[in-house]
Amino acid sequence: MQKITALTFAVTCAITGQAFAESHVDRTGWPDSFTVGTASQGGTFFAYGSGWANLVAEELGVSGGGEVTGGPMQNMALVHTGDVQFGMTTMGPAAESLAGTNPIAPGLQMTNACAMFPMYQTPFSVTALSSSGITSIADIPAGARIGFGPAGSTSDTYFPRMMETLGVDFERRNGGWSDLGGQLQDGLLDVIAFAAGVPVPAVSQLEVQTDVNIIEFTEEEQAKIIEAFPVSAFEISAEAYTTLEAPARSVSMWNFAIANCDLPASFVNAAVDVVMSDNERMVNIHRAATSTLPENWDKNAVLKWHPGAAQWFKENAGADIPDSMIHGM
Structure with missing residues (x-):
């Protein structure tokens, strides 16, 4: 440590x-x-x-x-x-x-x-490179390589279950946020699923270096996750990231x-x-x-x-x- x-x-x-x-x-x-x-x-x-x-x-x-x-x-x-x-x-x-x-x-x-x-509150948010064409949860391709943060973290504990609940098929990857951000930029990951207070430093750094999509949940996806997990509705403000032009629908945990x-x-x-x-x-x-x-x-x-x-x-x-x-x- x-x-x-x-x-x-x-x-x-x-x-x-x-x-x-x-x-x-x-x-x-x-x-x-x-x-x-x-x-x-x-x-x-x-x-x-x-x-x-x-x-x-x-x-x-x-x-x-x-x-x-x-x-x-x-x-x-x-x-x-x-x-x-x-x-x-x-x-x-x-x-x-x-x-x-x-x-x-x-x-x-x-x-x-x-x-x-x-x-x-810790919002759960999804980030992908703009060049990937992934703009929604439904766009995530089968077998996508998703980084869920350090093993045993809040993100790693809950986000894979959330993705499974939403019908996403993926390969699970773990690591520190800075490392996963670098892997996403290098094309070694397709998506990063963050559970962290906003703005997440790794996402802010990615915005400086490349174009990214910060992907929100649909109303139906949000409702399904709230029903299945100990989370509540949350909006990531548009001011949190330069990439966002409007608030992004999410869920959060205190x-x-x-x-x-x-x-x-x-x-x-x-x-x-x-x-x-x-x-x-x-x-x-x-x-x-x-x-x-x-x-x-x-x-x-x-x-x-x-x-x-x-x-x-x-x-x-x-x-x-x-x-x-x-x-x-």
Whole structure:
């Protein structure tokens, strides 16, 4: 795994770290450093996760950074075991992990990963080169080589099933988003099926280098997927990509930041405060963070909340979180 640390930590530790240490927050039990499990380079999880990791490190004066992982499924496992302190997951993989059906560790109920804060919705979108002539799901030829992202990712877990539900016959390929984008451009793939916050960095890069088609679902396709999977209707805004001239019909699944449930409540509370108290800074990290808002706390109906996070949302967002949904209560 590749770790992206907070490069500015040494400078900010003397300033923000000292200021934070002089505050009345109880730092008992705080770790000396922390890691945020993200996903592969070129995807939104990596950019978003590395950004908020660095932001928290700078503000709290604790060394920390993002780490490349296999995405939501692996992050649930890493946070549950405490191999990383924080991570990011999607509600579908989270539910499977709690039920013990995470393919990384079948039978293990990953109940020591707690909800931390709402991130954004993950739209499911399909991209092909314009030169392929593929402009709709129905255009995808039998036996098409489709890249579904890293093995075990949200995209790899759900998009192949969605394609099968829509009657698409394909060869399944896996890899990091940047790598798959290069393969599409080189003609080694016919289609990439992305499940990532928009704009997906790999798609934005492709737009700069070549002409692409961002393929939306028809109303009938969208309805069929919503009926079969834990997703909701979503529109990718026309402003997300230069290629789009109008919003693109899609489906989406919510993402949440997660914390190891055994972390000190004061540490998690302070980290949540850094992220949730200034949305403009988060949007500067990634545009998907426009949905990283306190009022979206209610989009979690799967994971138990970390006590420190629950306290923040109760006090600052009027969250009505029942005790049964808070870890340890």
